[in-house]
Amino acid sequence: MRTQVAIIGAGPAGLLLGALLHRQGIDHVIVERQTPDYVLGRIRAGVLEQVAVDLLDEAGVGERMHREGLPHDGFSLCFDDRHHRIDLHALTGQRVMVYGQTEVTRDLMDARRAAGLTTVYAAENVHPEGFGGHTPALRYALNGTPHRIEADFIVGCDGFHGVARASVPAQAIQTNEKVYPFGWLGVLADVPPVHDELIYANHPRGFALCSMRSKTRVRYYVQCSLDDHVEDWSDDRFFAELKRRLPEADATRMVEGPSIEKSIAPLRSFVAEPMRFGRLFLAGDAAHIVPPTGAKGLNLAASDVGMLSRALAEHYRGSDAGIDSYSQRALARIWKAERFSWWFTSLMHRFPEAGEFGRKMQHAELDYLVQSEAAMKAMAENYVGLRLDA
Numbered sequence: 001m002r003t004q005v006a007i008i009g010a011g012p013a014g015l016l017l018g019a020l021l022h023r024q025g026i027d028h029v030i031v032e033r034q035t036p037d038y039v040l041g042r043i044r045a046g047v048l049e050q051v052a053v054d055l056l057d058e059a060g061v062g063e064r065m066h067r068e069g070l071p072h073d074g075f076s077l078c079f080d081d082r083h084h085r086i087d088l089h090a091l092t093g094q095r096v097m098v099y100g101q102t103e104v105t106r107d108l109m110d111a112r113r114a115a116g117l118t119t120v121y122a123a124e125n126v127h128p129e130g131f132g133g134h135t136p137a138l139r140y141a142l143n144g145t146p147h148r149i150e151a152d153f154i155v156g157c158d159g160f161h162g163v164a165r166a167s168v169p170a171q172a173i174q175t176n177e178k179v180y181p182f183g184w185l186g187v188l189a190d191v192p193p194v195h196d197e198l199i200y201a202n203h204p205r206g207f208a209l210c211s212m213r214s215k216t217r218v219r220y221y222v223q224c225s226l227d228d229h230v231e232d233w234s235d236d237r238f239f240a241e242l243k244r245r246l247p248e249a250d251a252t253r254m255v256e257g258p259s260i261e262k263s264i265a266p267l268r269s270f271v272a273e274p275m276r277f278g279r280l281f282l283a284g285d286a287a288h289i290v291p292p293t294g295a296k297g298l299n300l301a302a303s304d305v306g307m308l309s310r311a312l313a314e315h316y317r318g319s320d321a322g323i324d325s326y327s328q329r330a331l332a333r334i335w336k337a338e339r340f341s342w343w344f345t346s347l348m349h350r351f352p353e354a355g356e357f358g359r360k361m362q363h364a365e366l367d368y369l370v371q372s373e374a375a376m377k378a379m380a381e382n383y384v385g386l387r388l389d390a
Contacts, residue, residue: 029120192218
């Protein structure tokens with residue numbers, strides 16, 4: 001098989017890149033090692049920045065998002081049982097869209113299927129080769145039969161544990177990582193949200209987040225030990241702990257319900273650089289991970305593929321300026337998001353080694369934040385994200 005761009009990974013980053021390339025008339029193939037049901041079963045982010053919303057519209061898949069998504073003008077920080085609202089729209093003129101990553105993936109899958117575009121699922125032994133020269137190719141096996149796709153470029157959208165970054169020679173790549181000493185226990189349940197906007201809570205027992213996917217489905221989290229197991233947390237125990245970490249009025253108003261998904265996610269900050277190796281590009285979680293506190297993971301991935309799709313379109317019109325600057329431009333954006341996510345995580349979580357000094361510093365930081373319009377505006381601008389051309 002011969003194509004212009006071979007994409008590894010059919011998560012939202014790979015699917016969005018494919019949709020944007022299709023709009024530009026660029027031939028491409030997506031190869032994914034999992035099944036479609038497995039991909040749709042991943043429970044991830046639910047807050048979209050304007051850049052991500054605009055890119056989904058550009059890709060022609062934004063109709064259901066605008067119909068069913070929930071635009072949010074702000075969110076709450078809770079310390080000492082008190083709400084401190086961050087008014088995103090008043091501070092920045094922008095808002096965010098609450099719409100689950102699963103639904104984004106489903107919309108992209110449906111559009112791709114309707115357009116008759118090629119996606120190979122359940123591929124085995126996926127391996128990019130030759131990307132240091134002029135003849136890159138992607139090898140894989142399907143039902144035991146070997147296949148080879150020749151391409152002009154290969155893009156790795158295959159996540160943190162994917163093959164794309166692992167195929168780069170160790171001496172050609174630098175990785176930077178911080179692993180946090182706790183995780184998030186998340187529960188998905190079909191009950192009405194406790195609040196119209198997201199609640200981020202800092203409590204002596206640990207962090208909590210009340211988010212939602214719709215007006216009838218919630219995604220709630222509590223900070224937990226990395227030694228915990230999902231089996232240790234019954235639904236009753238989870239909701240009891242969540243209520244302890246919220247203001248009394250929110251705890252009283254909360255509707256409980258059986259979980260339809262429950263998982264523990266470790267937190268890490270990670271950046272690999274550069275993001276281009278000859279004719280291989282990295283995008284999304286293949287190149288960077290952020291703690292979910294700042295809601296940046298999916299949004300950064302969307303920004304990556306938005307930049308890259310435009311750069312590839314420029315290449316096929318005769319200019320390599322975009323692909324030559326892709327890594328530098330993407331990393332500048334990524335490190336800003338890494339800084340914000342690290343700061344927000346540090347503000348809201350209980351760190352085992354911080355003690356009383358750490359708690360006092362968090363409260364001092366909160367006081368500075370809520371008493372300074374400039375600080376509030378800076379936080380809001382970071383939360384809603386940069387323009388793609390910034």
